[in-house]
Amino acid sequence: MRYAQLVMGPAGSGKSTYCSAIAEHIENEKNSVMVVNLDPAAERFKYTPTVDIRELIHVDDAMDDEILHFGPNGGLVFCMEYLIENQDWLRDQLGEDDDDYILFDLPGQIELYTHMKTVKQLAELLQNWGFNVCSVMLVDSQFMVDGPKFISGTMAALSVMINLELPHVNVLSKMDLLSKTARKHLDNYLEPDTRALLSDVKSNTSWGKKYRYLSKCIGRMIEDYSLVQFVPLNIKDEDSISGLLYTINTMIQYGEDQDVRMTDFDQQDSDDNAGGVEQFE
C-alpha cells in the first residue's frame, strides 16, 4: 500500500509551506516522505520535489502557445488536464515502491476542487495505482474570523468534499498569525454554533432579514449534521502538526500495517509460549 495527501486550497492559503513543514516533521520522525509539485505555475518552494509537473508542462507553455493563447487561469486548468492525458508520465515518475508516503502540492485555483473533475480524476488514478488517498484542504484562518466569512468558507469546503468524495480534512492554516481576540472569535465557531455564527450578521433591512434567515438555515444544517469541521493548524507548534498528522494518518490507514505486523508478532509469541507449556507438561 502507498499513501497520498492531496494538498489543496485557495491561492496563498499555505499549501507549499504546509508540504515543506509536514515533510520535515515526518523526516524528523525518521520516516520517509516525498513531495510532488503539481503546480505548473509554481516559482519557488522550500522543499525539493521528487516529481515536478513543470518538467512535463509549464503554465507559460499553455499561455505562449500561438493557437491555445490561454490566460493564466485557463492555462493552469489546461495543464492539469494535460497531466491527466499524460498519466503514464506521472505513473513512471512516481515509481512503484510499496509504503511510499507522498504529499501532492496542488495549484491554488479553487474551481479545480469545488466543481471541476480533474483533481477527482487524479485521485482515482492514484487509487488505481495502489495509493490510499485523502484530500487536505487548507483555508487561511485569517479569512474565517467573522460569521459570514466562516459560513462561506464552510460552504466552499462542503462543495470540495462533495465533488471529490475522498476521505477529507479541512485545515485552518496560519493560526500563528491570529491575534488573541481573533483566535477567541474563531474558537466560537469551531464547535458549530449557529447563534455564534449569526452574531455578526446584521438584519436591519428586509434583505438583511432574509440573509440572516438563510445564514441561520445553513448554520443549523452544518451544526445538526456535523457536516464540515476544521482542524486549526499552527505550523510553528510541533504538537499541532502531530495532532493533525495523526488524524490524517488514521484516515489513510498509515501505520496500520505496522500494527498488523506487531499483532502477528504477538501471535507468534503466544504460539511459542503455548509450545513451551506443552513441552513442560
Ligand SMILES: Nc1nc2c(ncn2[C@@H]2O[C@H](COP(=O)(O)OP(=O)(O)OP(=O)(O)O)[C@@H](O)[C@H]2O)c(=O)[nH]1
Ligand atoms: N506566518 C505564517 N505564514 C505562512 C504560513 N503558511 C504560509 N505562510 C505564508 O503565506 C504565503 C503563501 O504561502 P504558500 O505556502 O506559498 O501558499 P500556497 O497555498 O502554496 O500559494 P499558491 O501556490 O500561490 O496558491 C507565504 O508568504 C508563506 O510564507 C503559516 O502557517 N504561518
Ligand SMILES: [Mg+2]
Ligand atoms: Mg504553492
